[in-house]
Amino acid sequence: xxxxxxxxELKAPAEPLLPIEKKLIGWSLGIGVALLVLLVIVNHFLPVx
Amino acid sequence: MTEITxxxxxxxxxxxxxxxxxxxxxVGVLILALVSLVGPDLLGWVVTTSVWTDPAKALxxxxxxxxxxxxxxxxxxxxxxxxxxLSAGAAALGxxxxxxxxxxxxxxxxxxxxxxxxxxxxxxxVTPADQAKFGVSWxxxxxxxxxxxxxxxxxxxxxxxxxxxxxxxxxxxxPELYIKIAIVLLGAFIAVTAASKLNLASSLLLRGVxxxxxxxxxxxxxxxxxxxxxxxxxxxxxAPLASGVSICGVAASIATGGAIRARxxxxxxxxxxxxxxxxxxxxxxxxxAQAFLSDHPLVAAxxxxxxxxxxxxxxxxxxxxxxxxxAKAAAAGVNYAPGWLLAVTATVKVFIDIFIGVWAFILAYxxxxxINVKPDGxxxxxxxxxxxxxxxxxxxxxxxxxxxxxxxxxxxxxxxxAVGEANTxxxxxxxxxxxxxxxxxxxxxxxxxxxxxxxxxxxxSLFGFVxxxxxxxxxxxxxxxxxxxxx
Numbered sequence: 001x002x003x004x005x006x007x008x009e010l011k012a013p014a015e016p017l018l019p020i021e022k023k024l025i026g027w028s029l030g031i032g033v034a035l036l037v038l039l040v041i042v043n044h045f046l047p048v049x
Numbered sequence: 050m051t052e053i054t055x056x057x058x059x060x061x062x063x064x065x066x067x068x069x070x071x072x073x074x075x076v077g078v079l080i081l082a083l084v085s086l087v088g089p090d091l092l093g094w095v096v097t098t099s100v101w102t103d104p105a106k107a108l109x110x111x112x113x114x115x116x117x118x119x120x121x122x123x124x125x126x127x128x129x130x131x132x133x134x135l136s137a138g139a140a141a142l143g144x145x146x147x148x149x150x151x152x153x154x155x156x157x158x159x160x161x162x163x164x165x166x167x168x169x170x171x172x173x174x175v176t177p178a179d180q181a182k183f184g185v186s187w188x189x190x191x192x193x194x195x196x197x198x199x200x201x202x203x204x205x206x207x208x209x210x211x212x213x214x215x216x217x218x219x220x221x222x223x224p225e226l227y228i229k230i231a232i233v234l235l236g237a238f239i240a241v242t243a244a245s246k247l248n249l250a251s252s253l254l255l256r257g258v259x260x261x262x263x264x265x266x267x268x269x270x271x272x273x274x275x276x277x278x279x280x281x282x283x284x285x286x287x288a289p290l291a292s293g294v295s296i297c298g299v300a301a302s303i304a305t306g307g308a309i310r311a312r313x314x315x316x317x318x319x320x321x322x323x324x325x326x327x328x329x330x331x332x333x334x335x336x337x338a339q340a341f342l343s344d345h346p347l348v349a350a351x352x353x354x355x356x357x358x359x360x361x362x363x364x365x366x367x368x369x370x371x372x373x374x375x376a377k378a379a380a381a382g383v384n385y386a387p388g389w390l391l392a393v394t395a396t397v398k399v400f401i402d403i404f405i406g407v408w409a410f411i412l413a414y415x416x417x418x419x420i421n422v423k424p425d426g427x428x429x430x431x432x433x434x435x436x437x438x439x440x441x442x443x444x445x446x447x448x449x450x451x452x453x454x455x456x457x458x459x460x461x462x463x464x465x466x467a468v469g470e471a472n473t474x475x476x477x478x479x480x481x482x483x484x485x486x487x488x489x490x491x492x493x494x495x496x497x498x499x500x501x502x503x504x505x506x507x508x509x510s511l512f513g514f515v516x517x518x519x520x521x522x523x524x525x526x527x528x529x530x531x532x533x534x535x536x
Binding site for chain 1 (some may be wrong): 248249252253255256258259262263265266267269270271273274277278281282283284286318415419420500502503522525526529530
């Protein structure tokens with residue numbers, strides 16, 4: 001990929017987020033935060049020996 | 050910008066090859082080291098460097114059995130052995146062995162010379178007692194692992210001021226291979242360290258799970274959103290970029306590029322950016338960890354594992370962080386046992402690595418079924434999970450299990466020195482990794498037109514989000530836990 005091609009490509013108009021991308025982002029964050037909360041609770045009840 | 054010809058398929062195959070070579074070399078070195086448990090000491094000739102003021106006394110063989118070799122003899126033996134083994138590895142990877150051997154000779158000389166300089170007492174001594182012992186009135190207090198930083202800086206100078214020389218060295222500039230061998234060797238060292246406090250080790254392992262959740266589910270989603278929404282990147286650029294910033298750099302962005310069927314150049318360009326920023330992190334974060342987190346050593350170790358991208362840079366930065374944090378604690382009169390911080394950083398990184406294949410499969414499924422749907426297009430296959438699994442992790446697990454069985458099975462007082470020999474080779478592979486990362490980091494790329502926008506996403510995500518969230522998560526899970534005291 002030449003420098004010119006890269007420059008042109010990165011200046012191209014933005015593609016809007018598709019519903020599936022919004023779902024991917026939303027579900028990832030939702031599951032991630034929920035799992036972290038769960039792990040914090042487990043961490044609390046299983047202190048380091 | 051030069052043409053990039055590396056395809057994800059070729060790259061994946063090379064990665065697989067490097068994984069295989071790293072497992073064979075790492076496990077082979079450990080087996081030879083363990084022979085000393087029941088027979089002769091086969092690796093005691095490996096060179097080691099002490100902190101020095103008189104350079105003639107700095108080098109020596111690790112084992113007294115080989116003391117007659119002297120420093121230069123041990124260095125020569127180590128060089129010849131590494132040259133032979135790695136040339137065979139290069140041949141297995143399809144490299145030009147002649148070119149590799151010549152380039153490796155130069156790489157070894159420069160990298161080990163950097164390590165040697167880093168052990169100079171004016172750079173390495175930390176405590177006033179050490180300074181008095183060596184008769185030096187001041188020191189930069191970089192510890193004896195400051196040689197890693199020296200090797201990195203020398204590599205950076207070559208990459209940015211002597212690009213033709215850097216290009217000439219490229220056959221032997223293989224940071225991924227060197228760090229994978231080091232990680233395989235690290236498995237046994239961590240096992241022997243963990244066996245002394247098995248309850249603490251298992252507790253730390255449990256906390257390492259949080260890293261997987263954070264990297265894949267939190268970091269990736271946020272960085273992808275930033276790249277798409279704020280910076281207007283296409284999906285083809287945003288996904289490898291998100292994986293590069295969030296997961297483990299080069300391997301993750303290449304795996305993601307393959308998964309979403311991106312053009313080969315995209316993950317390769319992202320990977321070059323990952324290496325550059327990893328260098329910046331290695332030069333900054335361990336010193337920040339020493340300054341602000343030395344009262345919470347394991348928070349510092351986990352943070353480095355979460356914040357520094359690419360396996361090489363992260364695990365190597367873990368080594369420097371351990372050295373700096375332990376040195377500061379020692380200066381305050383607290384002597385922690387070595388190995389625990391490095392173990393936490395490596396565990397966090399390996400845990401994250403394990404799921405690259407699963408994540409690539411999820412992305413491949415979404416892209417081929419919902420985003421780039423083609424009537425006769427190739428669909429995601431579950432076999433991709435195994436294809437993209439980083440196989441060197443199996444070597445790490447194998448050496449860890451062998452080390453743990455021997456340590457818990459009462460292998461006796463010879464085990465620690467035997468694993469120590471393998472660990473000395475691990476340090477040498479770290480040095481080669483640092484130097485190689487430096488040689489690959491051409492900062493002039495950042496000023497090339499078109500690259501700035503990519504760098505901006507990386508900068509905003511890494512320094513505006515990733516390192517801070519990594520710090521919070523590390524704090525939540527590792528605050529208040531101290532490594533055992535030495536002795």
